[in-house]
Amino acid sequence: MKKMLRFALLLLVVLVIAAGVGLWKVHQLADSKVAIKEEHIFTLKPGTGRIALGAQLYDEKVITRPRVFQWLLRVEPELAKFKAGTYRFTPDMTVRDALRLLASGKEAQFPLRLVEGMRLSDWLKQLHDAPYIQHTLKDNSYQTVASAVGIENPEWVEGWFWPDTWSYTAHTTDVTILKRAHEKMVKAVDEAWEGRAKDLPYLDKNQLVTMASIIEKETAVASERDQVASVFINRLRIGMRLQTDPTVIYGMGENYSGNITRKDLETPTPYNTYIISGLPPGAIAMPGQASLNAAAHPAKTSYLYFVADGKGGHAFTTNLASHNQAVQAYLKALKGKNEK
Numbered sequence: 001m002k003k004m005l006r007f008a009l010l011l012l013v014v015l016v017i018a019a020g021v022g023l024w025k026v027h028q029l030a031d032s033k034v035a036i037k038e039e040h041i042f043t044l045k046p047g048t049g050r051i052a053l054g055a056q057l058y059d060e061k062v063i064t065r066p067r068v069f070q071w072l073l074r075v076e077p078e079l080a081k082f083k084a085g086t087y088r089f090t091p092d093m094t095v096r097d098a099l100r101l102l103a104s105g106k107e108a109q110f111p112l113r114l115v116e117g118m119r120l121s122d123w124l125k126q127l128h129d130a131p132y133i134q135h136t137l138k139d140n141s142y143q144t145v146a147s148a149v150g151i152e153n154p155e156w157v158e159g160w161f162w163p164d165t166w167s168y169t170a171h172t173t174d175v176t177i178l179k180r181a182h183e184k185m186v187k188a189v190d191e192a193w194e195g196r197a198k199d200l201p202y203l204d205k206n207q208l209v210t211m212a213s214i215i216e217k218e219t220a221v222a223s224e225r226d227q228v229a230s231v232f233i234n235r236l237r238i239g240m241r242l243q244t245d246p247t248v249i250y251g252m253g254e255n256y257s258g259n260i261t262r263k264d265l266e267t268p269t270p271y272n273t274y275i276i277s278g279l280p281p282g283a284i285a286m287p288g289q290a291s292l293n294a295a296a297h298p299a300k301t302s303y304l305y306f307v308a309d310g311k312g313g314h315a316f317t318t319n320l321a322s323h324n325q326a327v328q329a330y331l332k333a334l335k336g337k338n339e340k
Contacts, residue, residue, distance in 0.1 A: 030072050030096040034062050039090050041108060041132075043170065046084040053082060053102075063095060072099075079103060086132065086170035109167040114181065116163035116288035117216050119250075120145065123161065123286070127177065132170035148175045149182050159209045159283020160185050188292060196296040201236045210279050212287035212295035217246035221313045222290055229298035231306055231316065240304065242273040250284035 034040075040062065044053065050073050058066040072095070073080040082102035089098055112130050114123050124140045127133060137144055142157040151157055162184035166177055192212075193205050202208050211232060218228050232242055248264060249256050251271030265272070271280040287295070305323035306314040308330050315326040 030076065031094055033091065034089055034093050034095060034098055035064050036062055036089060036091055039088060041086060042089050043086045044082060044084050044102060048082075048084065050080055057098075062089060062098065069095070107169040109169060111165050111167055112177065113165045114161070114163050114286070116291070117220075117285050118163075119285055120158050120161065124174075127174045132172075133168065133177070134171045134173045136173045136175050145178065149178050151182070153206075155282040156206050156209075157282075159213045159286055160189075161286055162188060163286045163288050188289065192292045192296040197298070200233065200296075200298075206282065207279050208292070208295050209287065210281075210283045212291040213283035213285045214242070214244055214246060215294050216287040216291040217285050218244060219314060224313055224316075225290055225294035226297060226299040227301060227303060227316055228306060228314070229294040230301040231303045233298045234302065234304055236278065239277065241275075241277055242279070244273050247271045247273045247280050247284055251280070 040060065042057075042060065042062065044056070048056070050070060054063070054066040054069045054073075057063045057069065063069055076096075079096065079099040082099065083105040085102075085105060085107040087101055087106075088108035089101070093101070110130070110132055112126065112133075114126065120142065121140065124137075124145070128135065128140075137148060143154045146152070146154040146157045149157075151160065161178065161181040164181070164184070166180065168177060189205050189209055193208055196202075196208070200208075202211070211229065214232065215225050215228050219225060232244070234240075235242055245260055248260055248269075248271065251269030252264060252267075265274045268275050270276065271284065273280060301316070302318045303316040304318055305320070305326070306316045307323065307326050309315045309326070310330050315329070317323045317326055
């Protein structure tokens, strides 16, 4: 009887020690850092159970002890309430942190930088190459984009998307991002239109966006955008052609190889402002806020011309003779740079 009692006590002690060691291992795993050495994107599919989660984490080298991991989920059941999604694990996380993230449902955010001055076609290429985006557009034609986003006139597609760094979660559709960008641009244009200076020669909001896009392509110097705007506004008011190279380039499409020839300037397109009067039918790029502001509030000047000054900005003049002098000064400065 005494032997049985001693055996039972010994067994109890062994079990208690084993349980203690087991709990120590569980807590040690929970408090240990994940096994990754760099950021890791982890996608958990719907319907994944505890065992499958442990196996996936082990297979992707996030944890190293899948059996102890299963005990952790039993000891701390609140960590087992994970949700499907795509998450970002970082090396500074503990296993418990990783499980809490899976339970929170806070999926990884991915940035997509859509830059002002670029065309919609450039943005569509970026969308196509961006990770974890669900592609639903059947093609990259502007008509397809117009239909998907809800723009009635395909010629109003260019320029009508807000340039920004857009954050998205995995499986966000390309159309969703485009709609967000379009809605924000519409709001910005509405505000610019309502607050615009009086008596500007725009027939509608699209012409305001078109002007802003030309300003965006003509200068990157913030302080002179309203002066560039004043040149084009002054020309519109007196019926003088805009004669701006970026519109010619846009109208050339894929035929543009990096240089504009005299033949290009003389070739008719709806966007060739050396031939057409007034503004082209639509924007030539995505304008930013500063260019919208300049289009809505051009400086009050008598300028009709501007040319690069060789220093990163432009020289503005009121007459052709002065403009020709500014051109010669630019060519001289350019020659000096090339000879160095």
